[in-house]
Amino acid sequence: MEQQDVIIELREMSKSFKVKNGVVNALDKIDLKINRGEIFGIIGMSGAGKSTLVRCINLLERPTEGQVLFDGQDLTVLKPAELRQARRSMGMIFQQFNLLMQRTALENVCFPLEISGVKKEEAHKRAEELLEIVGLEERKNSYPSQLSGGQKQRVAIARALTTNPKVLLCDEATSALDPNTTRSILKLLKDINKRLGITVVIITHEMSVIEEVCQRVAIIDNSKIAEIGTVEKIFTAPKSSIGKQLVYSESKPRTQFDDTNRKYCRIVFEGETSFKPVLANMILECNDVVNIMYANTRNIDGQAYGQLIVQLPPDDKTAKKMIAYLETQDVKFEQLSELI
Amino acid sequence: MFKEGMLQVLGVGIYETLYMTLISTLMSYVIGLPIGLALVSTDKEGYFIIPFLGIKIPIVWLNKLLGFVVNVLRSVPFLILLIAVMPITRAIVGTTIGSKATIVPLVIAAAPFIARMVESSLKEVDRGVIEAAESMGASPFQIMFKVLLPEAKPSLLVGAAISITTILGYSAMAGIVGGGGLGAIAMNYGYYRYQQDIMFITVILLVVIVQIMQEVGMKIATMSDKRL
Numbered sequence: 001m002e003q004q005d006v007i008i009e010l011r012e013m014s015k016s017f018k019v020k021n022g023v024v025n026a027l028d029k030i031d032l033k034i035n036r037g038e039i040f041g042i043i044g045m046s047g048a049g050k051s052t053l054v055r056c057i058n059l060l061e062r063p064t065e066g067q068v069l070f071d072g073q074d075l076t077v078l079k080p081a082e083l084r085q086a087r088r089s090m091g092m093i094f095q096q097f098n099l100l101m102q103r104t105a106l107e108n109v110c111f112p113l114e115i116s117g118v119k120k121e122e123a124h125k126r127a128e129e130l131l132e133i134v135g136l137e138e139r140k141n142s143y144p145s146q147l148s149g150g151q152k153q154r155v156a157i158a159r160a161l162t163t164n165p166k167v168l169l170c171d172e173a174t175s176a177l178d179p180n181t182t183r184s185i186l187k188l189l190k191d192i193n194k195r196l197g198i199t200v201v202i203i204t205h206e207m208s209v210i211e212e213v214c215q216r217v218a219i220i221d222n223s224k225i226a227e228i229g230t231v232e233k234i235f236t237a238p239k240s241s242i243g244k245q246l247v248y249s250e251s252k253p254r255t256q257f258d259d260t261n262r263k264y265c266r267i268v269f270e271g272e273t274s275f276k277p278v279l280a281n282m283i284l285e286c287n288d289v290v291n292i293m294y295a296n297t298r299n300i301d302g303q304a305y306g307q308l309i310v311q312l313p314p315d316d317k318t319a320k321k322m323i324a325y326l327e328t329q330d331v332k333f334e335q336l337s338e339l340i
Numbered sequence: 341m342f343k344e345g346m347l348q349v350l351g352v353g354i355y356e357t358l359y360m361t362l363i364s365t366l367m368s369y370v371i372g373l374p375i376g377l378a379l380v381s382t383d384k385e386g387y388f389i390i391p392f393l394g395i396k397i398p399i400v401w402l403n404k405l406l407g408f409v410v411n412v413l414r415s416v417p418f419l420i421l422l423i424a425v426m427p428i429t430r431a432i433v434g435t436t437i438g439s440k441a442t443i444v445p446l447v448i449a450a451a452p453f454i455a456r457m458v459e460s461s462l463k464e465v466d467r468g469v470i471e472a473a474e475s476m477g478a479s480p481f482q483i484m485f486k487v488l489l490p491e492a493k494p495s496l497l498v499g500a501a502i503s504i505t506t507i508l509g510y511s512a513m514a515g516i517v518g519g520g521g522l523g524a525i526a527m528n529y530g531y532y533r534y535q536q537d538i539m540f541i542t543v544i545l546l547v548v549i550v551q552i553m554q555e556v557g558m559k560i561a562t563m564s565d566k567r568l
């Protein structure tokens with residue numbers, strides 16, 4: 001693999017919380033590198049440790065062990081004032097927006113500048129520019145209570161960008177929004193990543209969010225990174241069981257294999273292959289029908305990816321013939337003994 | 341119905357009551373507000389570093405101590421406190437009689453009350469908002485003055501309206517032991533001279549003043565709240 005320009009690096013980072021009856025290990029020896037300029041996703045079920053992980057990146061949560069390197073600098077050894085300075089290079093947005101309710105949109109965006117001692121007029125000018133970037137210049141004098149969820153998140157994004165951060169950390173930033181608003185916010189994040197070259201870290205529990213914007217993703221489960229790789233790889237061939245669960249069961253509950261005597265097969269489409277009528281040809285060729293148990297195809301970065309789980313005919317001979325046919329085709333497939 | 345001069349007596353009573361109440365409230369806030377802030381900002385692990393001096397105080401310990409002092413003062417009935425602090429009052433004001441002297445016990449009683457009111461108002465501020473400010477590199481003092489206090493402003497104003505009316509009630513109670521204002525008039529005329537009508541009038545006046553203060557306070561609080 002080529003040498004990458006790493007902006008965030010976690011080294012053997014662990015975080016445990018003391019609670020009443022013992023210790024909760026929220027993160028266990030996490031090793032992670034995030035490259036400059038990429039959109040990196042972190043996905044996992046609720047309670048997996050995602051929020052803790054992202055909060056360790058800007059040290060809102062201090063790791064119990066290990067190092068947090070930001071732009072080559074170990075944040076865990078910084079003095080409080082140095083850490084506050086470093087935090088200004090990292091913007092953060094949240095699920096609940098966390099805007100100052102007694103300040104207008106413009107005053108909210110001014111806040112980071114105000115606390116770093118920028119003059120008022122200058123701060124206003126910069127804040128107005130940023131509100132324009134997020135498309136909210138007309139609502140600059142509105143209070144958060146007068147804005148919709150999507151608009152509030154735009155203000156939060158503008159506020160996070162005022163100090164020209166190198167990284168934008170997003171903790172479930174779209175989880176409180178409806179699908180359309182989610183899409184527009186994700187588009188905005190993508191845009192910010194492209195136009196301003198800011199590295200974006202997206203925490204979510206929804207695979208669809210990852211697919212829509214991320215280049216690489218880490219799946220976190222039970223305080224550990226279960227799997228990490230490009231979104232295409234993970235989406236088409238998840239290795240970990242949590243990865244399979246997230247990828248395969250998002251749009252529908254798990255299919256039950258009630259008839260265990262029958263053969264099942266997973267066909268994976270990568271890129272153009274999803275436009276070839278592989279399944280239809282197989283049915284014509286073998287003169288028997290299959291039962292589609294599960295189907296899911298998506299568009300990732302302009303290419304079609306997807307998978308199909310079919311139940312082969314009860315007749316063993318025909319089933320074998322079908323498998324033989326698939327082998328001749330330029331398509332990935334595997335026989336399944338159990339679902340997922 | 342009134343003997344001549346009664347109107348003037350009542351006028352002076354109103355003036356003294358307002359004077360005691362307002363000055364006491366102001367001074368109680370001067371003491372109670374920082375204590376309230378300290379109670380909130382020491383409510384977790386770590387150290388509180390005294391600015392400039394650089395003295396480190398373990399925070400939980402400071403919180404416990406402040407909380408204890410506040411609770412002790414708050415659990416002493418006001419009438420007993422009035423009498424108990426008389427030496428202090430005499431030391432500060434020179435006398436224990438009159439409205440000026442009443443300010444001392446009023447402040448001693450009200451400051452801890454206000455500290456708790458402030459604490460509860462500040463605790464209403466969303467944890468997430470504070471965290472967002474931290475993530476932007478805000479210092480503890482910036483969080484205090486630019487996040488906690490402004491965000492809690494409407495709730496602090498509601499607290500102020502409650503505090504000022506409570507202090508007014510206390511100031512009237514001080515009339516029993518020689519304080520000034522409407523409370524003293526009610527005691528002197530109603531209790532010692534059996535002039536029920538005067539007592540009745542002072543009570544009505546107190547009710548009216550409390551009503552006005554409460555209403556105005558709540559109105560200001562509501563108007564200042566941008567969440568509505």
Ligand SMILES: Nc1ncnc2c1ncn2[C@@H]1O[C@H](COP(=O)(O)OP(=O)(O)O)[C@@H](O)[C@H]1O
Pocket residue numbers: 017018019024025026044045046047048049050051052053
């Ligand atoms: N401040 C805390 N005190 C104690 N336990 C915590 C704290 N924060 C998180 N946890 C625990 O750590 C685990 C991971 O939490 P979190 O990172 O919030 O998960 P996620 O964001 O993936 O849903 C959970 O078991 C949670 O209960």
Ligand SMILES: [Mg+2]
Pocket residue numbers: 050051052172
């Ligand atoms: Mg979370």
